[in-house]
Structure formats: C-alpha cells, structure tokens
Amino acid sequence: MAETRRGRGPSPQKTAETQARICEAALTRFLSEGFERTRMLDVARDAGLAKGTLYLYFPTKEALFEGVVTEMLGGAVERFDLEPPGEDEPTLDFVLRAMMPLVTDEQAELRQALFRLILSEGQRFPEVLVAYRKVALDPVLAAARRIGARARSRGEIQSDALERLPMLLLAPGVLVTMWNHLFPGEALEPSDLFRSYLGLLFDEADSDRRRGQQ
Amino acid sequence: MAETRRGRGPSPQKTAETQARICEAALTRFLSEGFERTRMLDVARDAGLAKGTLYLYFPTKEALFEGVVTEMLGGAVERFDLEPPGEDEPTLDFVLRAMMPLVTDEQAELRQALFRLILSEGQRFPEVLVAYRKVALDPVLAAARRIGARARSRGEIQSDALERLPMLLLAPGVLVTMWNHLFPGEALEPSDLFRSYLGLLFDEADSDRRRGQQ
Amino acid sequence: MAETRRGRGPSPQKTAETQARICEAALTRFLSEGFERTRMLDVARDAGLAKGTLYLYFPTKEALFEGVVTEMLGGAVERFDLEPPGEDEPTLDFVLRAMMPLVTDEQAELRQALFRLILSEGQRFPEVLVAYRKVALDPVLAAARRIGARARSRGEIQSDALERLPMLLLAPGVLVTMWNHLFPGEALEPSDLFRSYLGLLFDEADSDRRRGQQ
Amino acid sequence: MAETRRGRGPSPQKTAETQARICEAALTRFLSEGFERTRMLDVARDAGLAKGTLYLYFPTKEALFEGVVTEMLGGAVERFDLEPPGEDEPTLDFVLRAMMPLVTDEQAELRQALFRLILSEGQRFPEVLVAYRKVALDPVLAAARRIGARARSRGEIQSDALERLPMLLLAPGVLVTMWNHLFPGEALEPSDLFRSYLGLLFDEADSDRRRGQQ
DNA sequence: GATGAATGAGGTTTCATTCAT
DNA sequence: GATGAATGAAACCTCATTCAT
Numbered sequence: 067m068a069e070t071r072r073g074r075g076p077s078p079q080k081t082a083e084t085q086a087r088i089c090e091a092a093l094t095r096f097l098s099e100g101f102e103r104t105r106m107l108d109v110a111r112d113a114g115l116a117k118g119t120l121y122l123y124f125p126t127k128e129a130l131f132e133g134v135v136t137e138m139l140g141g142a143v144e145r146f147d148l149e150p151p152g153e154d155e156p157t158l159d160f161v162l163r164a165m166m167p168l169v170t171d172e173q174a175e176l177r178q179a180l181f182r183l184i185l186s187e188g189q190r191f192p193e194v195l196v197a198y199r200k201v202a203l204d205p206v207l208a209a210a211r212r213i214g215a216r217a218r219s220r221g222e223i224q225s226d227a228l229e230r231l232p233m234l235l236l237a238p239g240v241l242v243t244m245w246n247h248l249f250p251g252e253a254l255e256p257s258d259l260f261r262s263y264l265g266l267l268f269d270e271a272d273s274d275r276r277r278g279q280q
Numbered sequence: 281m282a283e284t285r286r287g288r289g290p291s292p293q294k295t296a297e298t299q300a301r302i303c304e305a306a307l308t309r310f311l312s313e314g315f316e317r318t319r320m321l322d323v324a325r326d327a328g329l330a331k332g333t334l335y336l337y338f339p340t341k342e343a344l345f346e347g348v349v350t351e352m353l354g355g356a357v358e359r360f361d362l363e364p365p366g367e368d369e370p371t372l373d374f375v376l377r378a379m380m381p382l383v384t385d386e387q388a389e390l391r392q393a394l395f396r397l398i399l400s401e402g403q404r405f406p407e408v409l410v411a412y413r414k415v416a417l418d419p420v421l422a423a424a425r426r427i428g429a430r431a432r433s434r435g436e437i438q439s440d441a442l443e444r445l446p447m448l449l450l451a452p453g454v455l456v457t458m459w460n461h462l463f464p465g466e467a468l469e470p471s472d473l474f475r476s477y478l479g480l481l482f483d484e485a486d487s488d489r490r491r492g493q494q
Numbered sequence: 495m496a497e498t499r500r501g502r503g504p505s506p507q508k509t510a511e512t513q514a515r516i517c518e519a520a521l522t523r524f525l526s527e528g529f530e531r532t533r534m535l536d537v538a539r540d541a542g543l544a545k546g547t548l549y550l551y552f553p554t555k556e557a558l559f560e561g562v563v564t565e566m567l568g569g570a571v572e573r574f575d576l577e578p579p580g581e582d583e584p585t586l587d588f589v590l591r592a593m594m595p596l597v598t599d600e601q602a603e604l605r606q607a608l609f610r611l612i613l614s615e616g617q618r619f620p621e622v623l624v625a626y627r628k629v630a631l632d633p634v635l636a637a638a639r640r641i642g643a644r645a646r647s648r649g650e651i652q653s654d655a656l657e658r659l660p661m662l663l664l665a666p667g668v669l670v671t672m673w674n675h676l677f678p679g680e681a682l683e684p685s686d687l688f689r690s691y692l693g694l695l696f697d698e699a700d701s702d703r704r705r706g707q708q
Numbered sequence: 709m710a711e712t713r714r715g716r717g718p719s720p721q722k723t724a725e726t727q728a729r730i731c732e733a734a735l736t737r738f739l740s741e742g743f744e745r746t747r748m749l750d751v752a753r754d755a756g757l758a759k760g761t762l763y764l765y766f767p768t769k770e771a772l773f774e775g776v777v778t779e780m781l782g783g784a785v786e787r788f789d790l791e792p793p794g795e796d797e798p799t800l801d802f803v804l805r806a807m808m809p810l811v812t813d814e815q816a817e818l819r820q821a822l823f824r825l826i827l828s829e830g831q832r833f834p835e836v837l838v839a840y841r842k843v844a845l846d847p848v849l850a851a852a853r854r855i856g857a858r859a860r861s862r863g864e865i866q867s868d869a870l871e872r873l874p875m876l877l878l879a880p881g882v883l884v885t886m887w888n889h890l891f892p893g894e895a896l897e898p899s900d901l902f903r904s905y906l907g908l909l910f911d912e913a914d915s916d917r918r919r920g921q922q
Numbered sequence: 923g924a925t926g927a928a929t930g931a932g933g934t935t936t937c938a939t940t941c942a943t
Numbered sequence: 944g945a946t947g948a949a950t951g952a953a954a955c956c957t958c959a960t961t962c963a964t
Binding site for chain 5: 294295332336
C-alpha cells in the first residue's frame with residue numbers, strides 16, 4: 067500500500083533483491099567456511115556485486131554476519147508451532163508427526179548448518195545467540211516439555227526427565243547434525259535415528275518399530 | 281640416570297619442557313579462539329617464547345594444530361576401556377558406573393572442548409579427524425554397542441536401536457557439550473543429564489532415579 | 495575517443511598508468527639489487543603506492559619478476575631485424591652499421607642490465623629464460639650466422655666459425671657488459687671495443703680502423 | 709717449522725681442516741645459490757658442523773663470503789704464468805698451448821663459477837672485486853697484451869686491438885661461461901669455441917683449423 | 923672448542939575497509 | 944547507487960646471530 071514511490075531515486079524493490087542475494091551468498095559462505103575464512107570479496111562476487119556495494123548494505127563483516135543470521139532466524143526457517151495431538155493418539159506417533167520434520171523437511175539441512183554456525187561463532191556474537199535462543203530454541207523446548215508431560219500423564223513413560231530437561235528430546239537432532247558434518251561418508255539417516263531414538267524412549271520393540279516404519 | 285649426555289650443547293630435557301609448554305599454550309588458544317583467530321605470536325608468548333622458537337618445534341600453524349590435537353588424543357585424555365559388568369548388575373547401573381566418567385571426570389571439560397574444536401575445524405584437518413575417530417570415538421561406540429546388546433538380551437530394553445546406532449548412547453554427551461558451550465549461564469549438570477537420559481531409556485520411574493541419585 | 499566507459503567506477507587508464515609505474519619501479523630495483531634483495535615495499539614506494547596495491551597487479555614477487563622482465567622483452571627493447579646489406583658493401587661496414595647499435599643505442603644500457611639480470615636469476619625463472627632466448631637471442635644469432643656466411647662467401651674471412659658458432663660475434667658485447675659492470679671506473683667504450691673486435695676478425699690494419707673511426 | 713705447538717689447547721691442525729671444510733661447503737653453496745639464498749645453517753651442515761661452530765670461524769655471512777672467495781683466489785685456482793713461446797712457434801699455436809687450459813683444465817669450471825659469482829655479488833664486496841682483479845684478471849690481461857704485441861710484430865695480425873684491449877682475447881671465455889650457465893642443455897665445448905675464435909683472429913682457413921684440431 | 927635452542931628484525935602476503943569516480 | 948583501485952594493519956614465516964651449557 068504505502069509502498070508506492072515517486073519515480074526518481076532508487077527502487078526499493080531492487081534494493082530488497084540485492085539484499086536478499088547478499089544474504090544468500092553470505093550465509094552460504096559462512097556455513098561452508100566459517101566467519102574468519104569468509105572473505106567479503108567472495109560474498110560480493112557470489113552476490114554478483116562489487117566489493118564496495120556490499121558495504122552499502124552492511125557496514126562491517128560482523129554486521130553482515132549478524133544481519134544474515136538473524137534475518138534467517140526471522141524468516142521461515144525456524145518457525146515451529148506444535149499443533150495439538152489427537153485425543154487418543156499415542157505420544158510416540160504424535161512426536162513422529164510433529165517433530166520429525168525438524169530433521170527431515172527440506173529446510174532441515176539449512177537448520178542444521180545454522181546450528182553448527184551458531185555453535186562455532188556464537189560466542190563472538192552474543193546478540194545472535196540470544197536471538198537464536200529465543201526464536202529457534204525456546205519454542206521447541208517448550209513443545210518438548212509439553213510432550214514429556216503428556217507422555218508421563220498417559221503412562222507412556224515413567225520418568226519426568228523430559229519435563230525437567232526437555233532438550234533431551236532434541237539430543238538425537240544435535241547428534242545427527244554433528245555426526246553427518248564430521249562423517250558425511252557414513253551419514254546417518256535423520257529420520258531413522260530419530261525414530262530409533264523414540265523407540266528407545268517409548269520402549270517399543272523392534273518388530274513394532276519396523277512395522278511402524280513401513 | 282640412563283641420561284647419557286653427548287657432553288656438550290643444550291639439554292634435551294629443556295626441549296621436552298618447552299614442547300610441553302607450547303602444546304599447552306597452543307591447545308588453550310585453539311580451544312578458546314579456534315584455529316583462525318589463534319595467532320602464532322600469542323601461542324609463543326603464552327609459552328614464554330619468542331615467535332621464532334615456536335617454528336623450531338612446529339613448522340606451520342597447521343602443523344601446530346595437528347600436532348597438538350593428535351598428541352592430546354594419543355595422551356591420557358581419550359583412553360576408554362570398558363571393564364566388564366558384574367554378573368547380575370543391572371545395565372543401568374553398569375552404564376552409570378562405566379560411562380558416566382566420560383562426562384564427569386576431571387578431564388571431561390577438556391574432552392568436550394576437544395570435541396567442539398574438532399567439530400569446528402575437523403574439515404580442514406582430515407588426519408585429525410581420522411585420528412579422533414579411531415582413538416576417541418570408535419572404542420566408545422563399540423562399548424555402547426555391547427551395552428545395548430547386553431541390555432536387550434537381559435530384557436532391560438526392547439529395541440535393538442543401540443546396537444544399530446550406538447552413538448545414540450552418546451547423544452546426551454554431545455548435547456551437554458553444545459549446550460554448556462552456548463549457554464554457560466544456565467549450564468546443565470552433565471551427570472544429571474546423563475542419569476536422566478538413562479532413566480528414560482531404561483524406563484526408570486522418577487522415585488527410583490531420585491533414590492539412585494541419593 | 496573509442497573509450498566507451500561503463501559509466502561508473504575507476505578509470506582503466508589510471509590502472510594502466512599504475513601498472514607502468516610498477517613495472518618501471520620493479521625493473522629498476524631488480525636491475526640494481528637483484529631479485530632477493532628487492533623488497534616489495536620498496537617497489538611499491540618507488541611506484542608511489544602502498545604495499546597492498548602492488549599485490550593487486552602481481553600476486554607474488556616471482557610473478558612481478560616474470561611479468562616485468564618478459565613484458566620488457568615483449569616491448570621495444572629487444573627487437574632486432576637485420577636489414578639487408580648493400581650489394582657491394584663490405585661486410586665489416588655492414589656489421590658496424592647493423593649490429594653496433596645493439597651496444598651503442600640509447601637502450602644499450604638497459605639491454606645490458608637485462609642480460610645481467612637474466613644471467614643472475616635466470617635459473618630460478620625458466621620461463622623468463624626461454625622468453626629471453628626466443629625473443630632476444632635467437633634473432634641476433636640468426637643474423638650473426640648470415641653475416642658469417644656472407645663474409646666467408648665473399649672471401650672476407652676464411653673460417654666458418656661464425657656459421658657454426660654465431661655467438662662468437664656477440665662475444666665482445668657480453669664482455670663489455672660484464673667489464674663495465676665490474677669496473678665502472680675504467681669502463682670500456684662499447685663502440686670502440688666492438689669496432690676493434692671486428693678489426694681483428696676482418697684483419698683490418700690499425701691505420702684503416704682509425705680512418706674508419708674518423 | 710714454527711708450527712710446533714705446546715701440547716695443550718686446540719689443535720691447529722684440526723682447526724685448519726675444519727676451516728677448509730667450511731670453505732668448500734660455503735663456496736659450493738654460494739656458487740649454486742648465490743649469496744642471499746645461501747643459508748648459514750646449510751653451510752654448517754654441509755661442513756658437518758653445528759651452526760654456532762661456523763661463527764667461531766667467520767663472524768658474519770659477509771665475512772664468510774669474503775673469506776672464502778679471497779682464499780680461493782689466493783689458492784691454486786687462479787695462478788697464471790705465461791711461459792715464453794718458442795722462437796719460431798706461431799702465435800696461434802702458442803696461445804692454444806698457453807691459454808687454452810684456462811677454459812679446459814680441471815679447474816676451469818670452478819674458475820668460471822667463481823667469475824659468475826663475482827659478477828653477481830661483486831658490487832656488494834668491493835674488496836673481493838679488487839682481489840679478483842689483481843690476482844686473477846690482471847696477470848691474464850698482461851699476458852694477452854704481450855701475445856697481441858708478439859702476433860703483430862710477427863705480422864700474424866694487423867690490428868693493435870689486443871694491445872689496447874687485451875680483454876678481447878678473453879671474450880670467448882666470458883662468452884662460454886655465460887652461455888653454458890644459461891643453456892646447459894646445449895653447452896658449448898670451451899676448447900672448440902676458443903680454437904674457433906683464434907681461427908677467426910688469425911684468419912685460419914677451415915681446413916687448417918680442422919687439421920690443427922686433429 | 924662445540925653445540926643447537928632461542929631470539930627478533932625483517933620480509934612476504936592477505937584482506938577488511940575507504941573513497942574518488 | 945555502484946564500482947574497484949587503493950590502503951595499511953596484521954598475520955605468517957625465515958634466518959642471521961647469540962649464548963648458556
């Protein structure tokens with residue numbers, strides 16, 4: 067609506083596109099090379115820009131990092147909302163349905179890479195860390211806690227561990243992120259790992275799990 | 281005693297000391313700053329040496345990294361041998377006794393830092409990665425697999441997940457390493473986390489676990 | 495005129511000027527100090543630039559050397575084409591007219607310095623050596639060989655030495671290059687040396703030569 | 709004689725041997741690498757010594773260079789004495805007999821390498837240059853001048869060039885030194901070159917020269 | 923005398939950042 | 944807005960020289 071501009075001057079649309087190209091290029095570099103080894107020149111080139119232009123959008127490399135990562139967090143990547151389980155749905159089934167996408171959907175790899183990046187560089191960027199915590203982590207932890215409570219109240223597990231330490235539900239996600247990064251040659255299948263993990267928690271027998279997979 | 285000297289020249293003993301000082305300084309820097317941000321000059325200074333002296337021991341920064349990290353692996357840090365469980369000892373107890381030290385003993389923090397370091401820089405140092413895998417990881421995975429088999433054969437768990445994916449037993453270790461690095465202000469207690477995790481796997485009730493803790 | 499600008503950014507003209515300034519500065523340093531003792535910082539300063547700018551034009555000191563020297567060879571310095579002798583022109587006169595400029599013209603000193611440089615550093619820069627051979631040396635040798643053949647066919651000399659070993663005609667050039675470099679205080683006059691040399695070859699009497707000089 | 713020493717203290721003999729080993733090692737390095745690229749450590753190692761020991765003999769790298777090169781000049785390498793020609797011996801034959809060894813005897817290569825070294829580094833070491841001039845060059849030039857005078861007085865050549873510019877007689881020596889250094893793959897035979905050169909000067913016909921070679 | 927660990931000045935090279943066009 | 948040449952601080956690494964043993 068208020069987006070109409072008088073003809074002269076820079077087009078806000080083109081600017082937005084450029085910004086997007088920069089972010090994409092920068093994220094890719096940061097993910098694959100880390101912060102220190104990423105060169106501004108490469109980001110600019112990847113984005114199809116001259117070096118100086120990059121500085122019109124981000125005044126320093128640190129700002130580029132913070133901007134790109136937090137924008138990514140603000141974007142669609144990390145939204146997580148738990149729809150309620152069916153009345154009689156076993157919690158195992160519900161978790162598979164609700165949380166598995168976190169490690170299997172099309173953005174799963176990006177999500178994992180982002181996590182590794184924040185793990186590596188987070189100390190230097192406290193604001194990024196806070197944003198990540200708030201936007202990406204806390205909602206998932208809250209969901210995990212509710213799941214733990216539901217499972218215990220239904221007698222599916224005995225322990226209150228998931229309520230006290232909800233991050234335990236994410237442990238296999240962290241594990242697979244690390245493992246597949248370190249040993250891509252013998253990568254684990256995230257869905258298999260996650261399902262097996264839940265099988266352990268809910269003490270499902272082998273035969274059941276395999277049927278379930280089917 | 282058997283220290284036969286070739287009469288003249290500097291002492292080989294001092295050399296060993298110097299090497300040790302370098303390694304300690306370098307490891308500390310690498311752990312706290314990462315590879316790129318660690319400067320040779322700082323390592324030298326931390327070790328009480330001039331820049332050039334460092335290069336008498338390690339010809340490049342890469343060599344310093346590889347040398348220090350693999351030496352650390354070869355040292356006492358990562359040794360892991362599983363003593364056999366008692367005849368009737370519950371697997372839960374056995375695991376707590378046998379594996380818990382990995383996350384709680386005095387070297388646990390160093391071990392965790394080393395893991396993070398290899399996670400961050402491993403891609404650039406394939407040999408370090410291979411060494412880590414062989415020395416630190418595989419023995420623990422083999423132990424985890426045996427534990428999983430024993431637990432299933434004794435009917436303590438239903439799933440064969442730990443046999444197929446033994447790294448699942450390490451998941452809370454990975455989790456706590458990452459968590460405490462990212463959020464030192466709300467650090468998790470590794471022993472609590474590990475115990476709770478095992479409680480989930482072996483479906484121990486809350487009261488039991490809490491008694492156990494006592 | 496045909497200088498179509500892509501509208502924005504720095505001028506390609508200035509770049510060419512800078513390149514020229516670098517080459518001039520570098521060549522001067524290399525000639526007077528040799529490769530090893532030439533410091534990049536000095537080249538940069540001589541060219542009126544900061545250190546880093548030099549690296550925009552040449553990525554290493556080796557590349558600077560190769561670039562500057564081969565460009566020099568490609569330039570006007572070493573071109574040599576033998577115009578044909580007059581029908582009845584004595585070969586002695588012809589050689590004086592045709593080859594003497596190699597040691598007397600305004601570029602003679604540069605040519606000599608370049609030769610000394612390639613002599614000193616050529617082993618480390620095989621490509622420079624090859625280029626020098628092809629561009630500067632072979633054309634002159636071919637001319638020398640033709641001159642030798644002509645002189646013998648006209649009975650001016652008896653020996654076929656110049657045809658088999660045409661570099662002999664260049665011997666005094668090499669000599670004067672070395673001599674004047676080593677003993678600038680008692681420098682030889684290249685034209686005198688060359689003329690005297692030819693006098694020896696063509697067995698001219700003193701009186702004749704002196705008349706010729708006149 | 710006066711060399712007898714009281715028993716205690718360092719053996720002057722061993723010292724002399726060590727000095728000789730150092731000189732040999734240093735000269736080899738200087739010849740093959742040049743002054744700048746020669747490292748003291750390598751010289752020491754080549755001489756079978758520790759770095760520090762080298763400094764007991766020569767206090768700096770410059771001193772090592774000067775010492776080694778001038779000692780070499782003082783040694784047997786560059787002595788040159790012209791025995792008188794036979795009464796009726798053609799000057800061509802005499803020169804071949806008297807001067808050819810300069811480019812063909814067993815020390816010829818060393819002599820050539822030394823010349824190249826002094827050519828490259830001489831500017832930085834004026835004393836070396838002076839010594840070389842006095843010890844190696846001037847005697848040969850004086851001989852060349854006498855040879856030129858004899859040849860002219862006997863009518864074998866017309867020109868007085870060799871008397872005025874006696875270094876012309878050495879031109880092929882300089883030439884072959886340079887050529888074989890630059891193009892070892894197509895090295896010239898020094899004796900062939902020198903003989904051919906003299907053939908040109910004394911205007912010997914091809915057939916004669918070839919007979920002479922035989 | 924001999925050693926080689928230690929030193930640090932000095933050189934090369936990189937790259938985030940600026941700014942005239 | 945966009946460009947990329949220019950800058951120079953900062954890092955890596957080398958090697959002549961010293962000196963305690």
